[in-house]
Amino acid sequence: MRGLGRYVSLFGLQLRTSGLLAAQYRWDFLIDGALSVFSAAAALVPLFVVYADERRGIPGWSFEESLVVIGCFLLLQAILEGAINPGLVAVIEHIRKGTLDFVLLKPADAQFLVSTSRFQLWRVAGLVNASIVFTFAFTRLGRWPSAVGVLQMAVLVAAAVWILYSLWIVIVSAAFYVVKIDNLTYLFTSLFDLARWPVTVFRGALRVVFTVLLPLGLMTTYPAEALLGRLDWPTLVASVLGAGLFAAAARAVWLRSIRHYTSAGG
Amino acid sequence: MSLWRPLKVLPTLMRVGFAESLAYRAEMIIWVFATTMPFVMLALWSAVAHAAPVASSSGRSWGSAEFVAYFLTMFMVRQLVSAWAAWEINFEIRQGTLAMRLLKPLHPVWSFATSNVAAMPLRAAVSIPVLVVLFAVGAHRQLASDWRLWPLVPFALLGGWLIAFFANVAIGSLAFRMEQSLKVMDVWFTCFFVFSGYLVPTDLFPPWLRAVAAYLPFRYQLGFPVELLLGQHELGSALRMLAAQWAWALGLMTVALVLWRLGVRRFQAVGG
Amino acid sequence: MIRVRGLKKHYRVHKRPPGAAAALKALFRRDWQTVKAVDGIDFELGAGECVGFLGPNGAGKTTTLKTLAGLLHPSEGEVRVDGHEPQRRESAFLEKIMLVMGQKQQLLWDLPPAETFELNRAIYDVPKDVYRRRLDELVTLLALGELVNKPTRQLSLGERMKCELVAALVHGPKVLFLDEPTIGLDVSMQVAMRDFIRRYNQQTGATILLTSHYMDDVEALCPRVVVIDKGRLSFDGTLASLVQQVKPEKRLTLRFASPTTRAQVEALGTVVKFSAAESELQIPAAQVSAVVAKALGTLPVRDLNVENAPLEEVMSELFARTAADTRSTEAVR
Structure with missing residues (x-):
């Protein structure tokens, strides 16, 4: 398949450009790393305070189990901030400066081009944080996740990234209609903060919203449950199907917006 | 800098700033709704307090009602004691448009300050629904009952805002020297989240952590006005906190103005 | 006034060389150079x-x-x-x-x-x-x-x-x-x-x-x-x-009643533009009257026009000249 090969090499090229950019900003290397450790530690403070007294806690979740949720959160946050958000910012700039035309002129899928145009490679540090939190949690638990659990978790994380990416594409599509949406990235990140805790902290209607409409629960709670070995298969299958549905809808919205953009004459 | 001109210009600066905030209302509403953290924390703490009230080391008991009042008030106060001059300054230095401000016979800090303050009415208006909810769920019963605390509230809010604003100016001024001064703002924000009481009421901190928070500006910026509104302080301790808050505000102001001055000197040396 | x-006005700026290896190196050491913006x-x-x-x-x-x-x-x-x-x-x-x-x-x-x-x-x-x-x-x-x-x-x-x-x-x-x-x-x-x-x-x-x-x-x-x-x-x-100083030559534009050849026009001075019906010449200021008289005498001139060289040309000549000067002084050093 000629097309696929081209996309792989394009991806490599875009990654290399980001690497060069990352090397240009020498302080980012240290600062981003330190900063991510720092903010990860800060994110843990509320949890430590909650569990400082053994008599209290999140119903149904022990301290270590909540830590696993936070680990999943840090993992996804690193992917979100390192690979998904930068592209979003780049597209919004393209649209504002009117340079998106150059992207659309190129003989490759526009969605692919814009979403791989920029990576914040230093955010890899976030993955290290996540693994530290996982190690700490499972050491305290005194048991390690089963192979099936890890596999389930990997599938769910992939589905979660897929959903995040789709949400992102929907937001970018909005940028075609409303020009000033810089703040939407911020809104996006803030909404993602809701995934910090097990979805069970939300009660009633909110829980339905965060499980089905805006599947934040799926992104961190289910992967954590998979690692803890208590996820049932139907939930897994439903999650993957849901992610697929989400992605298809997002792609449709994107294609529609591109049509809107080109027909509006920029 | 003399005070006479700024005072004369102030009404016009405020009027134009308000008009500008109206022009950017859509962005601002999004921004306000993006400050969801108090609600995230409210969900967590309500879940924790659902079974039994949480007891703090100071002996106060936090049930669902207390958490609702705390985090809703927190959301509203956050709208009033925030500033974003660091981003404006950073952006203008990099775009070179700061030059246009430096050509004017008015210290640019005044125009940054007024543009931030002028947006307050609109920000306050956006938090009205939250205020309505506060009353609807009966959380207003948690507000301070000692009437003598209420005259202090405006001063506490102003003091909190001054801390936020001058921290912004100080960090923004670093952009004269550093390409990535906004990272410093990230550090500031992370500390702010932890120590201001934004995520966890400082009352629930273990004693040692509370002691750390007492020596940092963050609690005075946000936590203190909220605690005051909720009547968590006796008059005496409230006045002591207020004095500490204003000491921080004035200290940060001095630091910010010195950094600004050094920055402008550097701007003149290397150009924009 | x-x-x-x-x-x-001199600035010190750091050089940022292209390429991945150089960028990596710049992480640790920077090369500085002085730019003399105004000297x-x-x-x-x-x-x-x-x-x-x-x-x-x-x-x-x-x-x-x-x-x-x-x-x-x-x-x-x-x-x-x-x-x-x-x-x-x-x-x-x-x-x-x-x-x-x-x-x-x-x-x-x-x-x-x-x-x-x-x-x-x-x-x-x-x-x-x-x-x-x-x-x-x-x-x-x-x-x-x-x-x-x-x-x-x-x-x-x-x-x-x-x-x-x-x-x-x-x-x-x-x-x-x-x-x-x-x-x-x-x-x-x-x-x-x-x-x-x-x-x-x-x-x-x-x-x-x-x-x-x-x-x-x-x-x-x-x-x-x-x-x-x-x-x-x-x-x-x-x-x-x-x-006057940079390009003292004048521009003489000649429009002809009947077609002329290039050789005929070249006999008068340096040709800038030539066509059978209209030509442009560059001539030293001192010779303007002589050349005009000669043109009127030898060619079927219908109309003519004398002016300074366009300012854009004057400027580009001036800048080219100072660039050449700097190069030669640098070569001497």
């Missing part, structure tokens, strides 16, 4: 003068203007604007001057320009009646009308630039620095801006120092020009004498 003595210039401007400040890109024009406006500290030398030391940025000084940059704007983007005008009125503390009269004049002169009440972002580039000028002139500056005020504007808009600047200079007696890439601007506005190249002054005098 303006006095510049031995002005130098010892002197000139003076009298009150009410309108002077063109010319030079190729990167010659130091903007640096000099920014220094004169107090945005930059001179590395060396002395600058005085109406008795003030610009870099001290005293209010009294700032109230007298304004710098207009064609590529930087002060108008509030999402509000009508009228708001920025009002803001500047307050900042410069202009009395209300003076402000109203001045604004009326400016708005009429620039034919802005109701445009000042439309949000800035909805204005065209030309309209925006006109409003920038109004915002810059609300406080009636005595000294005006214009950096590429007509950049990117269409021809009719350029003409309008030019007329306005000339009239402002004549009516208010303001001193104006202007840089522009469009020689038409300079020709229309500035009797005197100062040329800077590679941080040094290479000319200071009237526009006519600049042309």
Whole structure:
């Protein structure tokens, strides 16, 4: 398949450009790393305070189990901030400066081009944080996740990234209609903060919203449950199907917006 | 800098700033709704307090009602004691448009300050629904009952805002020297989240952590006005906190103005 | 009004070489080099003068203007604007001057320009009646009308630039620095801006120092020009004498009644352009009358026309020449 090969090499090229950019900003290397450790530690403070007294806690979740949720959160946050958000910012700039035309002129899928145009490679540090939190949690638990659990978790994380990416594409599509949406990235990140805790902290209607409409629960709670070995298969299958549905809808919205953009004459 | 001109210009600066905030209302509403953290924390703490009230080391008991009042008030106060001059300054230095401000016979800090303050009415208006909810769920019963605390509230809010604003100016001024001064703002924000009481009421901190928070500006910026509104302080301790808050505000102001001055000197040396 | 003595402005910048390996290396060590943006210039401007400040890109024009406006500290030398030391940025000084940059704007983007005008009125503390009269004049002169009440972002580039000028002139500056005020504007808009600047200079007696890439601007506005190249002054005098000095040759255009051959025309002098019906010649100024007489005698001339070489050509010749000079001095060293 000629097309696929081209996309792989394009991806490599875009990654290399980001690497060069990352090397240009020498302080980012240290600062981003330190900063991510720092903010990860800060994110843990509320949890430590909650569990400082053994008599209290999140119903149904022990301290270590909540830590696993936070680990999943840090993992996804690193992917979100390192690979998904930068592209979003780049597209919004393209649209504002009117340079998106150059992207659309190129003989490759526009969605692919814009979403791989920029990576914040230093955010890899976030993955290290996540693994530290996982190690700490499972050491305290005194048991390690089963192979099936890890596999389930990997599938769910992939589905979660897929959903995040789709949400992102929907937001970018909005940028075609409303020009000033810089703040939407911020809104996006803030909404993602809701995934910090097990979805069970939300009660009633909110829980339905965060499980089905805006599947934040799926992104961190289910992967954590998979690692803890208590996820049932139907939930897994439903999650993957849901992610697929989400992605298809997002792609449709994107294609529609591109049509809107080109027909509006920029 | 003399005070006479700024005072004369102030009404016009405020009027134009308000008009500008109206022009950017859509962005601002999004921004306000993006400050969801108090609600995230409210969900967590309500879940924790659902079974039994949480007891703090100071002996106060936090049930669902207390958490609702705390985090809703927190959301509203956050709208009033925030500033974003660091981003404006950073952006203008990099775009070179700061030059246009430096050509004017008015210290640019005044125009940054007024543009931030002028947006307050609109920000306050956006938090009205939250205020309505506060009353609807009966959380207003948690507000301070000692009437003598209420005259202090405006001063506490102003003091909190001054801390936020001058921290912004100080960090923004670093952009004269550093390409990535906004990272410093990230550090500031992370500390702010932890120590201001934004995520966890400082009352629930273990004693040692509370002691750390007492020596940092963050609690005075946000936590203190909220605690005051909720009547968590006796008059005496409230006045002591207020004095500490204003000491921080004035200290940060001095630091910010010195950094600004050094920055402008550097701007003149290397150009924009 | 303006006095510049031995002005130098040097920067230290770090080199950022291309390539991944070099970028990695730059993480740890940076190479610095000194850029001499302005390297010892002197000139003076009298009150009410309108002077063109010319030079190729990167010659130091903007640096000099920014220094004169107090945005930059001179590395060396002395600058005085109406008795003030610009870099001290005293209010009294700032109230007298304004710098207009064609590529930087002060108008509030999402509000009508009228708001920025009002803001500047307050900042410069202009009395209300003076402000109203001045604004009326400016708005009429620039034919802005109701445009000042439309949000800035909805204005065209030309309209925006006109409003920038109004915002810059609300406080009636005595000294005006214009950096590429007509950049990117269409021809009719350029003409309008030019007329306005000339009239402002004549009516208010303001001193104006202007840089522009469009020689038409300079020709229309500035009797005197100062040329800077590679941080040094290479000319200071009237526009006519600049042309005299750089390209003393005249252009002779001949239009013929019947077709002529190239050889016939070449017999008269250096041919710049040739066609059977019309030719352009370049001839030394001293020989103009002789050559014209010869042309009338030997060729079927229907019509002729003698003028200076176009200013654009004069400038490119001048810049090419200074570049060659620097190269030869460097070679000697």
